[in-house]
Amino acid sequence: xxxQNGLNRRVFLTGASALSVTGxxxxxxxxxxxxxxxxxxxxxxxxxxxxxxxxxxxGQKMGELLGQSIVIENRAGAGGNLGSTAVARxxxxxxxILMGTISTHALNxxxxxxxxxxxxxDFTPISLLAIVPNVMVVHPDFPAKTVPEVxxxxxxxxxxxxxxxxxxxxxxxxxGELFKSLGGVSMNHVPYRGAGPALNDVVSxxxxxxxxxxxxxxxxxxxGQLRAIGVTTKARVSSFPDIPTIAEGGxxxxxxxxxxxxxxxxxxxxxxxxxxxxxxxxxxxxxNVKQRxxxxxxxxxxxxxEALGEHVxxxxxxxxxxxxxxxxxLE
Numbered sequence: 001x002x003x004q005n006g007l008n009r010r011v012f013l014t015g016a017s018a019l020s021v022t023g024x025x026x027x028x029x030x031x032x033x034x035x036x037x038x039x040x041x042x043x044x045x046x047x048x049x050x051x052x053x054x055x056x057x058x059g060q061k062m063g064e065l066l067g068q069s070i071v072i073e074n075r076a077g078a079g080g081n082l083g084s085t086a087v088a089r090x091x092x093x094x095x096x097i098l099m100g101t102i103s104t105h106a107l108n109x110x111x112x113x114x115x116x117x118x119x120x121x122d123f124t125p126i127s128l129l130a131i132v133p134n135v136m137v138v139h140p141d142f143p144a145k146t147v148p149e150v151x152x153x154x155x156x157x158x159x160x161x162x163x164x165x166x167x168x169x170x171x172x173x174x175x176g177e178l179f180k181s182l183g184g185v186s187m188n189h190v191p192y193r194g195a196g197p198a199l200n201d202v203v204s205x206x207x208x209x210x211x212x213x214x215x216x217x218x219x220x221x222x223x224g225q226l227r228a229i230g231v232t233t234k235a236r237v238s239s240f241p242d243i244p245t246i247a248e249g250g251x252x253x254x255x256x257x258x259x260x261x262x263x264x265x266x267x268x269x270x271x272x273x274x275x276x277x278x279x280x281x282x283x284x285x286x287x288n289v290k291q292r293x294x295x296x297x298x299x300x301x302x303x304x305x306e307a308l309g310e311h312v313x314x315x316x317x318x319x320x321x322x323x324x325x326x327x328x329x330l331e
Contacts, residue, residue, distance in 0.1 A: 032271065034094055034271070034272050034275060035066055035067075035068045035094060035095065036068070037068065037095065038068055038069040038070070038071050038095075039063075039066075039068060039069070039070050039071065039094065039095050039096075039097060040071050040073050040095060040096045040097070041055055041059045041070050041071065041072050041073065041097055041098075041099060041262075042073050042075055042083045042084075042086060042087050042096065042097070042098050042099065043055045043072055043073065043074050043075070043083065043099045044075055044076065044077075044080035044081070044082060044083025044084050044098070044099070044100075044101075044104055045074065045076050045080055045083075045101075045166060045167075045193075045194045045195065046074055046076040046166075046192075046193055046194020046195065046196045046197055047074045047194070047196055048194070048195060048196025048197075048199065048216060049166055049194050049195030049196050049213065049216045050132055050195060050212075050213030050214070050215040050216045050258065050260075050296075051099055051101055051213075051260055052072070052074060052194075052196070052216075053215045053216060053296070054099065054129060054130055054132070054215065054260045054293070054298065055072055055099040055260070056072055057289050057292055057293065058129060058280060058283045058284065058289060059072055061282075061283035061286050061288075061289050062276075062279045062280055062283045065279045065282055065283060066275075066279055074194075076193045076194045077193060078108075078112070078167075079103055079104075079107070079108055079111070079112075079167045079168060079169045079170055080101060080103045080104040080108065080167075080170075081104070081108050081112060081116065083098065083104075084098060084100065084104040084105075084108070084117060085116045085117055087123070087263065087264070087265055088116070088117040088122040088123060088265060088266070089265070090265045091265070092124070092264065092265040092266065092267045092268045092269070093268075093272070094264060094268060094269075094272040094275075094276065096264075096265065097126065097262055097263065097264050097276065098123070098262070098263045098264070099260055099261075099262065100123070100260070100261050100262070100263045101171075101258055101259060101260055101261070102171050102257075102258045102259055102315060102319065103167075103169070103170045103171060103258070104119070105119040105123075105261075105263075105312050105315065105316070106119070106312070106315035106316050106318070106319040106320070106323075107169050107170065107171065107174070107319055107323045108169065109316065109320065110169075110319070110320045110321075110323035110324050111168070111169035111323050111324075111326075111328045112169075119312055119316060120309070120312060120313060120316070121266060122265070122266050123263040123264065123265065123266060124263060124264040124265065124266055124267065124268035124273055124305070125261070125263060125305045125306070125308035125309040125312065126261070126262035126263055126264055126268075126273060126276050126277050126280060126305055126308065127261065127262050127276075127277050127280045127281055127301075127302060127303050127304075127305065127308060128259060128260075128261040128301045128302075128303035128307065128308045128311055129259075129260045129261055129262065129280065129284060129300070129301060129302065130259065130260050130284075130293060130298040130299060130300050130301055131257060131258075131259045131298070131299040131301060132213050132214060132215060132257065132258045132259060132260065132296075132297075132298050132299075133213075133214045133231050133232060133233040133237050133257055133297055134171065134172060134175050134211055134212065134213055134214060134231070134232040134233075134256050134257060134258065135211070135212055135213075135214045135217055135221075135228055135229075135230070135231050135232065135243070136150075136175070136179070136209070136210075136211055136228070136229040136230050136231075136232070136246060137202065137209070137210050137211075137212060137217050137220070137221065137226040137227065137228050137229065138150075138202075138208055138209050138210075138226065138227050138229055139202055139203070139205045139207075139208050139209075139226065139227070140224060140225070140226070140227050141205065141208075142208045142209065142227065144229075145227065145229070146229065146244075146249060147229060147230050147244070147246055147248070147249020147250060147251065148249055148250055150183075150209075150229055151183045151184075151185055151249075151250070154183070154185035154186065154187060155184070155185055158185070158186040159186050159187075159188065161187055161188070161208055161209060162187060162188040162189070162190045162207050162208065162209065163176045163187050163188075163189060163190065163207070163208075163209035163210060163211060164190045164191075164192060164198040164201060164202055164207040164209070164210040164211075165189065165190070165191055165192065165198060165210065165211055165212075166191075166192060166193075166194050166195040166198055166212070166213075167191050167192060167193060167194065168189075168191045168328050169323060169326075169328040170191075171256055171257070171258045172195070172210075172211040172212060172213070172258075173189060173191065173211075173326075173328060174256060174322065174323065174326055174328070175211040175232055175256040176189060176211045177189075177326050177328075178254060178256060179211070179246065179251065179254070182251040182252075182253070182254055183251055187209065190207050195212055195213060195216045196216070198210055198212070199212065199216060199217065199220065199226075202226065203220060203225050203226060210226075211232070213258055214231065214237065214239075214240070214296055214297055214298075215293075215296035215297075215298060218239070218240075218295070218296045218297075221240065221243075228240065228243045229246070229249075230243060230244050230245055230246035230248070230249055231243050231244075231245050231246070232245070232246055232254065232255060232256040232257065233245060233255060233256075233257055234247065234255050237297035238294070238297055239294065239295055239296060239297040240297065259301075259311075259315075260298075261303075261308055261311075261312075262276065262277075262280055263308075264276070273305055277304065277305055280302070281302040281303075284300050284301075284302045285302075
């Protein structure tokens with residue numbers, strides 16, 4: 001997949017020097033022994049979605065490398081805000097970490113009526129794991145098969161059709177709103193608490209259209225339970241080369257995506273950050289993990305903590321005005 005987000009891979013792969021812990025021998029010893037018990041990896045969305053898939057793939061391998069289990073906890077709600085807040089308020093000991101996304105760290109600050117955390121100040125960056133394309137899918141019985149056909153159908157039937165997403169203000173919601181705006185069409189938005197429940201309803205035919213992360217839709221596309229209309233990135237993706245981009249269908253300039261990254265609470269000690277960063281990035285080099293992520297066209301990154309911190313700042317600056325303009329709002 002092309003590097004459509006302007007990320008400088010060399011920056012992400014630059015090593016960072018560890019800071020030593022001095023003056024606190026007991027603390028230093030505890031940090032050196034980390035982890036001595038299972039680690040909770042909070043996924044702030046429902047099971048079955050893209051974030052959950054990446055978390056389970058990487059988390060399992062991290063656990064093997066650390067010699068301790070990584071326990072996945074799905075805490076869905078408020079576009080990822082509930083689970084993210086829990087991590088922001090957790091003890092900075094490395095035993096509660098977050099699988100953050102573009103939603104939790106770039107979009108929610110713009111759409112939440114009550115912001116319960118600062119995406120920069122309240123978290124310790126660990127590693128940017130992967131960048132993930134989105135895809136527009138429909139139920140197999142949906143009459144349109146291409147982007148131009150979808151636009152024609154929606155224009156002929158304004159307000160008749162609805163699209164599902166993983167929640168209000170998520171990248172998938174904004175993907176749908178951008179499609180409506182550029183295509184000059186009308187669709188009703190049906191938000192769910194995560195991609196898993198939304199996929200179930202689209203596969204069953206309860207909702208005809210969905211904007212989803214490609215990893216969670218991939219198996220349904222391959223089995224014919226869903227039909228892909230187009231990917232949301234600038235270029236086609238390697239695992240589904242026959243799926244055109246939405247931009248190819250006539251919506252010039254259309255591009256959306258998401259990403260997955262590990263964060264800890266603020267003030268996470270540097271030795272723990274470095275250990276988690278090292279193990280997470282090592283997990284991404286595992287042949288099985290690489291193959292499974294490549295199968296769903298996730299672009300593997302594996303960054304330094306500093307590079308992830310800068311990435312969050314850039315994403316906030318980019319998406320804040322877009323999210324505000326969408327009119328999306330979360331309680």
